[in-house]
Amino acid sequence: MTAQTIPVDPFELIVFGGTGDLAYRKLLPALFQRDRAGQIVGPSRILAVSRRDMTDEAFKAATREAIERFVAPEDRTEEEVARFLGRVAYAPVDGTGEAGWADLKARLNGDSDLVRAFYLAVNPDLFGPICRNIGKAGLIHGNTRAVIEKPIGKDFDTAQVVNGAVGAVFDEHQIFRIDHYLGKETVQNLMALRFANALFEPLWNAAHIDHVQITVAESIGVEGRGGYYDTAGALRDMVQNHILQLLCLVAMEPPMSMDADAVRDEKLKVLKALEPIDGSNVDRMTVRGQYGAGASAGGAVPSYAEEIGSEGSSTETFVAVKAEIANWRWSGVPFYLRTGKRLAERVSEIVVAFRPIPHSIFEGGAGGIVANRLVIRLQPDEGVKLWLMIKDPGPGGMRLRHVPLDMSFAQAFGGRNPDAYERLLMDVIRGNPTLFMRRDEVDAAWHWVDPILAAWRAAGDRPKAYTAGTWGPSASVALIERDGRTWHEEA
Ligand code: BG6
Secondary structure, three states: OOOOOOOOOOEEEEEEOOOOHHHHHHHHHHHHHHHHOOOOOOOOEEEEEEOOOOOHHHHHHHHHHHHHHHOOHHHOOHHHHHHHHOOEEEEEOOOOOOOOHHHHHHHOOOOOOOEEEEEEOOOHHHHHHHHHHHHHOOOOOOOEEEEEEOOOOOOHHHHHHHHHHHHOOOOHHHEEEEOHHHHOHHHHHHHHHHHOOOOOHHHOOOOOEEEEEEEEEOOOOOOOOHHHHHHHOHHHHHHHHHHHHHHHHHHOOOOOOOOHHHHHHHHHHHHHHEOOOOOOOHHHHEEEEEEEOEEEOOEEEOOHHHHHOOOOOOOOOEEEEEEOEOOOOOOOOOEEEEEEOOEOOOEEEEEEEEOOOOOOOOOHHHOOOOOOEEEEEEEOOOEEEEEEEEEOOOOOOOOEEEEEEEEEHHHHHOOOOOOHHHHHHHHHHHOOOOOEEOHHHHHHHHHHHHHHHHHHHHHOOOOEEEEOOEOOOHHHHHHHHOOOOOOOOOO
16 A cells, blocks of 8 residues: 655755754654655755854765664665755854854745745744744745744743744744644544544543543653753653643544644643642642663663762653543543653553443353453554454353454554654645644643642652653552552553
């Protein structure tokens, strides 16, 4: 089965922070793949900018190195790499100062039919100053967009400052706030599953669903990002954005269409319906953890404090939250959320646990009847499993077994699983913001997160310790077991 590739309009993508980690690791490899697939056409090009002095040739060499490092050999040929390098160039620009802007302007194509997208792969403190300079240099025309990455603020107030500074230069419809989880294949499949099948939607409510679990577990530590991570922590780094976005896609009402605002209006309603967690219930509803030394991927690993070189840090590297949505569809259905670094394995999944059958006609000998579960696996092996009860084959009487109807996307469709950035970057060029966060979504997410952070601060407790390579502190198990449920595990 081959995916149909529809070319996007010719564009110029200007990447601030163009020689940084995100550019080399994600953006350039993603653009390479889209070029290779024939989706990037005509005079389209990518202009990396940063303060550093660098020639086009040196940048092309660095881009080649990045592609050779981050793109599997079977997914590239020398000819394809050479063609892509023809599309990349470099310009030294001081994003927050004066230098380089006139040269940048001179190098851009003046044709306003060409899409012009600025990607700000820089520290969020620089979003405002860079946008101001883009405006001052007269670089914005009707076909211009700005792409920004999280973290958008560290709470509601600071998010206002960031969004205000970008919004002072670009209109909301020109701003693309990336949450790369929304570009993951399986996340979009969640929408297909819910809204392109008649089967699930009638059951998708409190009458038939017992609870939902969303787990985003990582086996890596903070990977040299300690400076940022220690000021953020797991709640801000993963829950405020990625996990709440997943929760929205599970919980939202069917939007009228896939139109960007139709989808985002429905997600916003979910965020606004989240029951507040504050000083009155934070102990019952949340668990914070921090990893100590342990073992991961077969080797010994240091504690978080050792990794970042700060013994006193009380930043959480794990969080579990019991979230509740106060509306007709979900009243009484808890959404258990958990995420952490240095956990037992890398796995991200959404588990929709249905209610048990009301009455069993099978005798005790038939074995326990386990309730149905729908497991949507985001990574590592993308797919959907529907756990059902079936009869054990053979003539030996009626024995029941809990087995999955298993659709592995790799087996079903084969081929390479495109990275989230491939889709999102093409959506930026197409001007389709459906998979990007609108400003009011970011605000609503902070509205829910801020009181949790405030309650933790007021309590002043240290996060609970857990050993690296485990599933987090035992309090996380207790959080769900108190309600007579367990975290989903597959043998
Ligand atoms: C980022 C977080 O947004 O997502 C990182 O800042 C995290 O801390 C990463 O490691 C996880 O993304 P993925 O796609 O590897 O699950």
